[in-house]
Amino acid sequence: MQNYNSKLKINKDFNIVIMGVGGQGLITLLQILAEAAIIEGYDVKTSELHGLSQRGGSVEVHIRFGQKIFSPIVSKGKGDLILGLELQEVLRGFYFANEKTKFLINDYFSAIPGANFKKEMALEILKKLKENLILIEASKICQEKLQKEVLAGIYLISLASFKKLIPLKLESILKAIKKIIPAKYLELNLKAFELAKS
Amino acid sequence: MEEILINKPGKKIILLGNEAIVRGALESGVNFVSSYPGTPATDIGDTFYKIQNSRQRSGSLVSLRGRSEPKAAKFKIQNFYFEWSTNEKVALEAAIGAAFSGLKSMVAMKNFGLNVCIEALVPAMYTGIKGALVLVVADDVSCWSSAQSEQNSRAYSYLAHIPTLEPSDPQECKDFTNLAFQISEKFKTPVMIRTTTRVAHQRALVKLGEIKITSPGLVVGKFVKDPERWVTMPPRVLEIKKELLEKIEKIKDFSENSKINFLIYGDRLSVDKWGVIVSGISHLYVMEALKELNLSLPILKLGFFYPLPERKIKNFIKNLKKVLIVEELEPYLEKEVERLAKNVNPKLKIFGKDLIPEVGELKPEIVTSTIAKFTNTKYQILYTKYQIPVLKRYPRLCPGCPYWLVLSAIKRAVKKKEVIFGGDIGCYMLFGRPPLDFQDYLSCMGSSIGIAHGIKKTTNQKLIAFIGDSTFFHAGIPALINTVFNKSNPLIIILNNETTAMTGHQPHPGKVIKIEDMVSACGVKNLKVIDQGNQEEFIKTVKEFLEKDEVSVIVARRPCIFVK
Numbered sequence: 001m002q003n004y005n006s007k008l009k010i011n012k013d014f015n016i017v018i019m020g021v022g023g024q025g026l027i028t029l030l031q032i033l034a035e036a037a038i039i040e041g042y043d044v045k046t047s048e049l050h051g052l053s054q055r056g057g058s059v060e061v062h063i064r065f066g067q068k069i070f071s072p073i074v075s076k077g078k079g080d081l082i083l084g085l086e087l088q089e090v091l092r093g094f095y096f097a098n099e100k101t102k103f104l105i106n107d108y109f110s111a112i113p114g115a116n117f118k119k120e121m122a123l124e125i126l127k128k129l130k131e132n133l134i135l136i137e138a139s140k141i142c143q144e145k146l147q148k149e150v151l152a153g154i155y156l157i158s159l160a161s162f163k164k165l166i167p168l169k170l171e172s173i174l175k176a177i178k179k180i181i182p183a184k185y186l187e188l189n190l191k192a193f194e195l196a197k198s
Numbered sequence: 199m200e201e202i203l204i205n206k207p208g209k210k211i212i213l214l215g216n217e218a219i220v221r222g223a224l225e226s227g228v229n230f231v232s233s234y235p236g237t238p239a240t241d242i243g244d245t246f247y248k249i250q251n252s253r254q255r256s257g258s259l260v261s262l263r264g265r266s267e268p269k270a271a272k273f274k275i276q277n278f279y280f281e282w283s284t285n286e287k288v289a290l291e292a293a294i295g296a297a298f299s300g301l302k303s304m305v306a307m308k309n310f311g312l313n314v315c316i317e318a319l320v321p322a323m324y325t326g327i328k329g330a331l332v333l334v335v336a337d338d339v340s341c342w343s344s345a346q347s348e349q350n351s352r353a354y355s356y357l358a359h360i361p362t363l364e365p366s367d368p369q370e371c372k373d374f375t376n377l378a379f380q381i382s383e384k385f386k387t388p389v390m391i392r393t394t395t396r397v398a399h400q401r402a403l404v405k406l407g408e409i410k411i412t413s414p415g416l417v418v419g420k421f422v423k424d425p426e427r428w429v430t431m432p433p434r435v436l437e438i439k440k441e442l443l444e445k446i447e448k449i450k451d452f453s454e455n456s457k458i459n460f461l462i463y464g465d466r467l468s469v470d471k472w473g474v475i476v477s478g479i480s481h482l483y484v485m486e487a488l489k490e491l492n493l494s495l496p497i498l499k500l501g502f503f504y505p506l507p508e509r510k511i512k513n514f515i516k517n518l519k520k521v522l523i524v525e526e527l528e529p530y531l532e533k534e535v536e537r538l539a540k541n542v543n544p545k546l547k548i549f550g551k552d553l554i555p556e557v558g559e560l561k562p563e564i565v566t567s568t569i570a571k572f573t574n575t576k577y578q579i580l581y582t583k584y585q586i587p588v589l590k591r592y593p594r595l596c597p598g599c600p601y602w603l604v605l606s607a608i609k610r611a612v613k614k615k616e617v618i619f620g621g622d623i624g625c626y627m628l629f630g631r632p633p634l635d636f637q638d639y640l641s642c643m644g645s646s647i648g649i650a651h652g653i654k655k656t657t658n659q660k661l662i663a664f665i666g667d668s669t670f671f672h673a674g675i676p677a678l679i680n681t682v683f684n685k686s687n688p689l690i691i692i693l694n695n696e697t698t699a700m701t702g703h704q705p706h707p708g709k710v711i712k713i714e715d716m717v718s719a720c721g722v723k724n725l726k727v728i729d730q731g732n733q734e735e736f737i738k739t740v741k742e743f744l745e746k747d748e749v750s751v752i753v754a755r756r757p758c759i760f761v762k
Contacts, residue, residue, distance in 0.1 A: 021591065034212050034401055044212070045367070046401040049342045050237055050702075055628065057593035071486035072367075072400040076563040077581035091586050098580040112591050114633060121587075128584050 013066035014167055015074040017096045020085030020153070021110050022056045028180065029083075029153045030061045035176035036168045037065035045072040058089055081165055085138075085153055086110050087122040102132050104160050106152050108139040134163070142192060151192040158196035170197065203249065203273040207408040215398040216241035218368040219334055219391065220249075222375025223304050227276040227410040229329070229417045230296035232289040234282065234672070235701035236308030237343035238398040239336035243306055244702060246280040253277075276411045282704050285643075285672040286311035290318045290333065297327035297388075298428060299419030302379060306334040309349045310642065314673075320358050321430045322388055324438045326445075329419070330382035332375065333360070333390045336398045339526055340559040345627055346642050348557065350527045351392050355504035359442055361449050362390040362504040363458070364478040368402045370458075374501065376407060377458065385449055392503065394526065396479045396559065450505040458501025459510055463494045470495060471519040472573065475511070475531060477503060480524040483565035490566050491575050506534055512542045520547035522572045526560050592631050600695055600756035601626055603730040605636055608662065610733075611740040617660045618653060622646035622674075624666035625700045625758075626693055636664075644673025650688035651681050660744050661688045667713060668698035668706040675716065681749040682721040689743045690751045692717070695758040703760055717751050724750035731756060 016033065020026050030046050037044040042065040049059070062074045077098045084090025084105035093103065105126065109119040126133055136159065138152035154177065160166045161173045174193060181189045201211045202221050213221060219242055223231070233243035283289035286307045293303035307315070312335055319333070335351045338344040355362040361381060363374045371393065378389040430438065453459065462485075467473070476484050477500040488494060498514045500506070515521055515535065523532045532550035539546045553568045554560070563579055570577035595601050614635065621629060621640035630637030639649060650663040665674050670692050681688060694713055698704040714727050724746050728736050736754070743750035 022593070030401070031212075038210075038212060038403060044402065047396060048399050048401075049395065050241070050399060055593035055596060055625070056591070058591045069402075070482045070489065071562040072396060072402070072482065073562055075486070075490070075566065075579075076561070077579050088589050088591070091589065094582055094584050094586045097582045099582065101582070112589060113594070115589060117587070117589060125584070125586060 013064050013069060014080050015078050015096070016063045016081045016083060016166065017074050017079050017093055018061045018063075018083040018085070019089040019093055020059050021089060022059055023150075024059065024085045025150055025153045026059045026061050026085065029157055030063055031180045032154075032173065032176045033063050033157060033166075033168070035179055036172040037063070039172045039175055040168060042066060043069045045069040047072040058092070060089075060092065081160065083156055083160065085156065087119060087126070088112065088117060091122060091125060100132075102134070102165055103129050104134045104156060104165055105136070106138040106156055107135050108137070108152065134165075141195065145195055146188060146191055148188055151188060154189050154192040155196045158193040162197055200273065202245065203275055204406065205274060205409045207406055209406050210403045211406065212401050213368045213372070213404045214241060215365070215368045215371045215393060215400045216336075217245055218371035218404050219306075219375050220245045221404070221406065222372040223332070223379070224275050225372070225407045225409050226330075226376055226379035227302060227412050228278050228304050228379075229276065229301040230293060230303040231278060231280045231305070232283045232292045232303070233306040234284075234286045234289050234311060235698055235704045236311055236336075237701060238338055238393070238395045239306045239308045239311075239334065240701045240704075241398070242334060243280070243282060243704065246278070247282070247704075249275075250278070250280045274411060275409055276413070277416050279416060282706065284707055286314040287318055290315040290322070293331055294318060294322050294327065296419060297329045297331040299421045300329045301417060301419045302330040302383070304332045304334065307336070308344070309335060309337040309351045310344070310346055311335070312351055312354050313349075314643070316354060316358065319354070319360065319388070323358050323360055324430050324435065324442055325428050326386040327382070327388060328386065328422075330379050331388040332378045332382055333388055335390060335392050337392065337394045339394045339396075342395055345623065345640055348527070352503055352528070352530050355390065359446055360388055360390045360504065361502070362392055363501055364392050364503050365397055365501070366478055366481040367397065367400055368404045370501070371397065372404050372407070374458065381449065381452065385445060387445060387449075394479055394559070446505055450508070453502040453505050454507045454509050456502060456507070459507045460499055461514070462497040462499060464496055466494055467496045467514070467517065471517065472496075473498065473514060473518045473521045474569070475500065475514070475521060475523045475535065477501075477531060478526065480526060480560055480565065483560055483562045484524050484569065486562050487566040487569040491570055491573070491577060493569070493573060493575065495569075495573065500531070503530075508538055511535065512538050515539055515546055516542040518543065518546060520549065520572070522553070522568070523548070523550040524554060524560070524565055524568070525550060527556060529556070593628060594631065595625065595628055596759060598759045599625070600730060600754075600758065601629075601693060603733065603756065604691065604693065604736070604754050605629065605634065607730060607733050607736040608636065608740060611737040612660070612744070617662055617744075620646040620650045620661065620663035620688070622663075622665045622669050624669050624693070625695075626664050626666060627700070629664065643669055644677050647674050647677035647681065647688070647690055650690070651677065651684065651686045654686040654688050655684075662740075662744075663688050663690045665690065665692055667692060667694040667696065667708045670713060671707045671711075675720065678717065678722070678749070678751075679720050685748070687746055687748050687750070689740065690749065692751060692753045694753050694755040695761070696755075697758050697761050699758045699760065703758065714753050717753065722749055722751050724748060725753070727753040727755055729756050730754045
């Protein structure tokens, strides 16, 4: 722990921020990605919050992997990939974005009670990302094909790996899913993974 | 999850900070664990609870995820007892009793829990203990899951004179827990581990140690009579205080020689004349900053917050021109460094709160730009130039929550403007958010009733005080008795959803004690138990009870949607 290199190297860490609403399973996604990262021999750190987010509030989790990771939180402007499970929540991702950051977003809108913000307004803002944006109706696809909307997260990270948006192999993600997901949900999650691959 | 039980020293697995603390306790052979739920500490109790339950389900150890484990030998741990206690004070007192009887005990709570149990902690430092006692306190910096205040537990280290360790990451969470048990056993004193949200809820690789098993079953303790020790009466109590302060000096020597206070880039001390002092999460942000800026500055990383290794700090600062203390919240370390610098380096320039905020958690980019300023390094944050709207999505009551029915009944029973609504800690904290607006004050556990009494004694206004079932047992009972004993007439609505919901549905005494029996025993005459599904009866009773001259209680009983 105390043996730091006296010669500092600039390491190329990979920083992901995942945003969504309570109940979308973000912490499970975090565990899967962390496991996949250590399968490939990386050092990894994550950050999450428990508690109030459960009750439909905002959820934001961070994962960073590389040779040697210190901060568990992604710094401003240092996000490599922003994963959005909901259209309004992902707008917070701009805080962590720079000109090169990619956004992979679930085209799913959960209205904020009392707020005057419409889905079209979110999409209008996201248009600015141009080719850095991939929008996909993950919730809709998972509901139609697998009757379980909550699988959207697994679908999204599998898709991210397949499209090489995350420098982690599909096999690592698969191994991680098998390790983290409880037995009774495993089959459905594997189906979501396969769906993303196709 | 069963990985936390593997006895494979040297294996590296990913653990949450809180899980790593549990692992550290298991490795130390903990016998007795007590806790009260509170974010960000709840996972500690939840994990012990899961392990205990899985053992009780059958003879062999069932895996924590419901698959039966063929090789039970893989998961041999020292058998321990775990309880969710009624509140943090009795949780600590129970652990003290276990420790008096020679057992290794652990207590876990969030920062506010210390407020509740400090009454027992201060004398426990005087008496000391026999086995071991490790107190884990998790500060919710930035109040991600807290009302009340942004409270810094470090202040209690001074008040109680309790040795305090501050881990930065999950590995240290485990290692410092091991060390805390060692210190506790060696010096016969409680030891505190203080974490914050970003440490408790951080996941990272942890190298496992060996799980020690001293006895196959639950260890049976023995309380040995020793009133000179366990009884804190004067004048003996003042003698004990002297002994405590002498003990702290010995622990200070231990701290001076401890590896958990260490130098990074110490070889640059003579070169740079600039240094940084870190503790807890700030350590990680400073390391990140140095990596980002491609710098190597001498850093003193403090694992001990109390007692501080003063000689080590003096050695660090004596030849520096300037030092930066990267510290979250109040400037405790900064003030200590100022005091120590007076002797060894009066010309030292000390930077801290002038550059680092005192409110809210540290962010890595703030630390990086501060280090850049401190070292006159150019630093620019890259970001997108898009203007994005700031949307707040607040947590709300779950769809189908029984509390919606209470609110709809009250809306029809009274004019909101004419009634004062008292709030308390639990899911019903969310009654305040617009457009609900059923909350006029919200302070701390049990204060809904406590404050209601004061308002009712001094005004002529109507008042409804909400309190949850778990909170009622935790702190509401003395407040309720006070309204009877000292005669005030608030309407108290006890929201009995049969669980401690906000923190993850932990059990509470309502399982064995009927709330209405307790209320009746407190002398309350105006008492009704109503399922709020029965809207008409609820509305009628609220109207009726608001006219009473004595305290009245409605127990609104309907289970949380997550209670089976």
